[in-house]
Amino acid sequence: MTEGSGLRGRSVALIGAGNMGVALLEGWAAQNEIGAVSIVEPQPSQRLQELCAAHGYALNGAAAPRDAVVLAVKPQALQAGAAAAAPYVGRETVVASILAGKRIADIAALLPAPAIVRAMPNTPAAIGRGVTGAFPSAGVSADQRALADALLGAVGAVEWVDDEALIDAVTAVSGSGPAYVFYFAECLAAAGAEAGLPAALAARLARATIEGAGELMRRQAETSPDELRRRVTSPGGTTAAALEVLEAPDGLAGLMRRAVAAAKRRAGELSG
Numbered sequence: 001m002t003e004g005s006g007l008r009g010r011s012v013a014l015i016g017a018g019n020m021g022v023a024l025l026e027g028w029a030a031q032n033e034i035g036a037v038s039i040v041e042p043q044p045s046q047r048l049q050e051l052c053a054a055h056g057y058a059l060n061g062a063a064a065p066r067d068a069v070v071l072a073v074k075p076q077a078l079q080a081g082a083a084a085a086a087p088y089v090g091r092e093t094v095v096a097s098i099l100a101g102k103r104i105a106d107i108a109a110l111l112p113a114p115a116i117v118r119a120m121p122n123t124p125a126a127i128g129r130g131v132t133g134a135f136p137s138a139g140v141s142a143d144q145r146a147l148a149d150a151l152l153g154a155v156g157a158v159e160w161v162d163d164e165a166l167i168d169a170v171t172a173v174s175g176s177g178p179a180y181v182f183y184f185a186e187c188l189a190a191a192g193a194e195a196g197l198p199a200a201l202a203a204r205l206a207r208a209t210i211e212g213a214g215e216l217m218r219r220q221a222e223t224s225p226d227e228l229r230r231r232v233t234s235p236g237g238t239t240a241a242a243l244e245v246l247e248a249p250d251g252l253a254g255l256m257r258r259a260v261a262a263a264k265r266r267a268g269e270l271s272g
């Protein structure tokens with residue numbers, strides 16, 4: 001997670017405070033050092049109102065240029081969101097967009113901002129454990145990039161790419177990735193039921209296994225996944241028997257490649 005100091009005293013406007021917007025606000029609030037925060041949200045949730053009351057954030061109040069504007073409306077609301085954002089955008093403002101499929105050029109066409117960051121978070125941001133891929137437009141200064149990094153990093157890791165086209169691949173790996181893992185849990189549970197376990201027990205075993213393996217991987221960050229895998233695979237044992245199936249030419253690697261390629265292709269179509 002990004003160090004908190006990057007937000008100290010910085011002013012921010014958040015346009016759209018639904019699921020992702022509120023997750024970001026929770027992350028900023030946890031660091032407790034951000035400057036003025038203004039929010040534009042037509043239908044404020046109870047949680048949003050609580051956050052605003054607890055931290056003095058301005059909800060649907062007067063607008064003035066801010067250090068950063070974060071666009072977090074649905075992609076189909078970009079036009080209206082940009083209109084709401086415009087009064088907060090000054091010459092020095094960095095605009096960070098998390099809108100899936102909306103390119104820097106789409107945002108630049110609607111907002112007179114030379115500094116735009118296109119970002120793709122994922123849903124574990126809701127628990128501060130997201131990972132966000134980000135690309136800066138040519139007009140983004142080092143300071144603006146650091147500010148965007150701190151804002152996005154309040155809900156997890158931030159990985160910068162140097163080519164906007166790579167955001168489609170980021171979308172296909174980490175943006176959509178949580179759904180692949182949930183589906184893996186479903187498939188493992190279904191296979192367990194077929195192996196004779198009561199379905200509910202198989203589901204609990206699959207779920208706890210993925211939670212535990214994920215946490216183990218997190219805590220042993222210096223150890224690669226393939227090394228972790230080798231450590232639980234004794235030659236000729238049960239895990240080896242299963243991995244032989246998963247590693248077969250028609251196994252998981254090829255499936256994953258095709259799944260990620262399909263998501264990347266779709267991301268390209270949506271932003272094209």
Ligand SMILES: NC(=O)c1ccc[n+]([C@@H]2O[C@H](COP(=O)([O-])OP(=O)(O)OC[C@H]3O[C@@H](n4cnc5c(N)ncnc54)[C@H](OP(=O)(O)O)[C@@H]3O)[C@@H](O)[C@H]2O)c1
Binds near residue numbers: 015019040043074084
């Ligand atoms: N990769 C991922 O997994 C991922 C995950 C989440 C989000 N995202 C991206 O994050 C963005 C937000 O997603 P979300 O799930 O947070 O959506 P959401 O819950 O629908 O939140 C969007 C919010 O923006 C508000 N809004 C709409 N028009 C507005 C306007 N003109 N001015 C100000 N606010 C406006 C909406 O209000 P109303 O309810 O009144 O419409 C809603 O509360 C999306 O663009 C999505 O692509 C990516």
